[in-house]
Amino acid sequence: MLAEVKNICVxxxxxxxxxxxxxxxxxxxxxxxxxxxxxxxxxxxSDDFKGIYLVDWNLPGAQGIxxxxxxxxxxxxxxxxxVSAFSTQDQIIEGLSSxxxxxxxxxxxxxxxxxxxxxxxRKFSIVDSxxxxxxxxxxxxxxxxxxxxxxxxxxSREYTLFNTLLESEGEPVSREQLIEKFANDEKITARNIDVxxxxxxxxxxxxxxxxxxxxxxxxxxVEL
Amino acid sequence: MLAEVKNICVxxxxxxxxxxxxxxxxxxxxxxxxxxxxxxxxxxxSDDFKGIYLVDWNLPGAQGIxxxxxxxxxxxxxxxxxVSAFSTQDQIIEGLSSxxxxxxxxxxxxxxxxxxxxxxxRKFSIVDSxxxxxxxxxxxxxxxxxxxxxxxxxxSREYTLFNTLLESEGEPVSREQLIEKFANDEKITARNIDVxxxxxxxxxxxxxxxxxxxxxxxxxxVEL
DNA sequence: ATATCTTTTTACGATTTGCGTAAAAAATGT
DNA sequence: ACATTTTTTACGCAAATCGTAAAAAGATAT
Numbered sequence: 001m002l003a004e005v006k007n008i009c010v011x012x013x014x015x016x017x018x019x020x021x022x023x024x025x026x027x028x029x030x031x032x033x034x035x036x037x038x039x040x041x042x043x044x045x046s047d048d049f050k051g052i053y054l055v056d057w058n059l060p061g062a063q064g065i066x067x068x069x070x071x072x073x074x075x076x077x078x079x080x081x082x083v084s085a086f087s088t089q090d091q092i093i094e095g096l097s098s099x100x101x102x103x104x105x106x107x108x109x110x111x112x113x114x115x116x117x118x119x120x121x122r123k124f125s126i127v128d129s130x131x132x133x134x135x136x137x138x139x140x141x142x143x144x145x146x147x148x149x150x151x152x153x154x155x156s157r158e159y160t161l162f163n164t165l166l167e168s169e170g171e172p173v174s175r176e177q178l179i180e181k182f183a184n185d186e187k188i189t190a191r192n193i194d195v196x197x198x199x200x201x202x203x204x205x206x207x208x209x210x211x212x213x214x215x216x217x218x219x220x221x222v223e224l
Numbered sequence: 225m226l227a228e229v230k231n232i233c234v235x236x237x238x239x240x241x242x243x244x245x246x247x248x249x250x251x252x253x254x255x256x257x258x259x260x261x262x263x264x265x266x267x268x269x270s271d272d273f274k275g276i277y278l279v280d281w282n283l284p285g286a287q288g289i290x291x292x293x294x295x296x297x298x299x300x301x302x303x304x305x306x307v308s309a310f311s312t313q314d315q316i317i318e319g320l321s322s323x324x325x326x327x328x329x330x331x332x333x334x335x336x337x338x339x340x341x342x343x344x345x346r347k348f349s350i351v352d353s354x355x356x357x358x359x360x361x362x363x364x365x366x367x368x369x370x371x372x373x374x375x376x377x378x379x380s381r382e383y384t385l386f387n388t389l390l391e392s393e394g395e396p397v398s399r400e401q402l403i404e405k406f407a408n409d410e411k412i413t414a415r416n417i418d419v420x421x422x423x424x425x426x427x428x429x430x431x432x433x434x435x436x437x438x439x440x441x442x443x444x445x446v447e448l
Numbered sequence: 449a450t451a452t453c454t455t456t457t458t459a460c461g462a463t464t465t466g467c468g469t470a471a472a473a474a475a476t477g478t
Numbered sequence: 479a480c481a482t483t484t485t486t487t488a489c490g491c492a493a494a495t496c497g498t499a500a501a502a503a504g505a506t507a508t
Contacts, residue, residue, distance in 0.1 A: 155483060192485060198469065215493065379454055416456060422498065437496070439464065
């Protein structure tokens with residue numbers, strides 16, 4: 001288990017709100033990064049920041065959705081909250097499907113925010129107790145990966161499957177999600193996924209990795 | 225299919241908000257009833273009002289939750305929205321479990337409100353296309369109902385079960401939802417619901433009603 | 449207090465769905 | 479043409495949901 005992650009990155013133009021968030025979370029031992037607009041954020045955020053993102057949806061200039069997409073380019077795992085004053089169902093769906101993990105409608109109590117953030121952090125810190133990404137070196141061009149010296153070569157399907165399971169460490173990935181990953185090839189069935197899992201399992205066994213099936217939910221990868 | 229219901233009853237003490245709601249919905253062919261506080265509402269609301277209720281959660285004097293309970297005494301079906309400025313998760317849960325159908329956090333755009341209201345109305349008017357409620361006369365005090373002349377008497381549990389299934393006609397009701405309905409009595413298990421369904425089925429068979437099980441989802445009531 | 453009605457618990461078999469695995473068929477690449 | 483990858487199909491096992499009966503516990507009325 002890693003040391004608990006206690007970083008929060010806030011992108012919010014209303015100074016009052018930003019300040020109260022900063023005050024509140026610093027009182028709870030968080031490191032708080034504040035940005036007033038998208039530009040500042042793009043410029044100053046470190047590529048290896050890990051923690052909660054809190055993105056205002058109604059920033060002047062940029063759309064929150066772009067920020068989220070940008071975050072997801074470099075960071076697939078950190079929880080992202082979208083915050084907005086007026087959210088229609090459509091907006092919420094749009095936000096969540098572009099990579100946000102939760103949304104909060106303004107005004108929110110700091111207490112409520114804290115509850116939700118804590119929930120996310122709980123999931124988040126579990127993540128690092130799973131497979132240490134460092135041990136695995138991915139070779140996308142070769143559809144293979146290296147672990148502890150040995151190279152394991154996969155087929156294209158197996159590789160994307162493997163990679164997808166790695167990305168969402170901890171949380172099981174449903175067959176539906178996996179099917180979407182192959183969506184460009186159009187013709188994949190849930191039953192088909194099983195078969196790929198079956199072959200993948202045989203190959204990664206040698207690397208002491210195994211794919212657990214979470215009944216009714218999907219698959220997740222763990223190390224022995 | 226009934227004629228579309230276009231009534232909205234607003235209990236809200238902030239005059240600005242109340243007025244803009246009134247203006248907006250009247251422009252959309254609604255009949256709007258306004259009450260500034262719980263007392264006015266209790267006194268003037270007609271027992272056979274049918275339509276949307278919009279209840280402010282932070283009224284002076286009365287708690288919104290009491291109003292909702294009061295509404296549900298005479299009207300089990302109309303959609304009730306709770307509106308509040310600051311809502312913690314607990315408040316929301318409290319409201320929803322005491323009979324509200326949805327909640328909205330202030331400030332909300334009228335557009336958002338309209339979207340949600342429309343959704344509710346859609347469900348609401350579908351209601352009448354399923355089992356014709358008119359055929360069934362509920363007798364809450366006696367835990368019974370009359371259909372085509374014959375009176376069917378139920379136990380308390382069976383009655384709430386029956387009533388809940390009626391309310392959400394069309395859509396199957398999950399065991400979890402049903403359990404919540406009994407929440408005040410605390411000690412109900414999913415397995416227990418099955419048993420009540422079993423007994424209820426036997427009783428309503430004589431009335432040509434039957435409860436379908438939607439596998440993995442819950443139960444729904446239909447007429448033969 | 450006891451009898452009756454209601455509600456909850458328990459148990460178990462039937463049904464349905466999810467899953468693993470093998471093997472065949474089709475598609476793709478070399 | 480051959481080897482490899484991918485998809486399809488089939489079937490049996492495992493797990494979860496559901497129906498039903500019957501017993502146990504609780505409540506209510508007489």
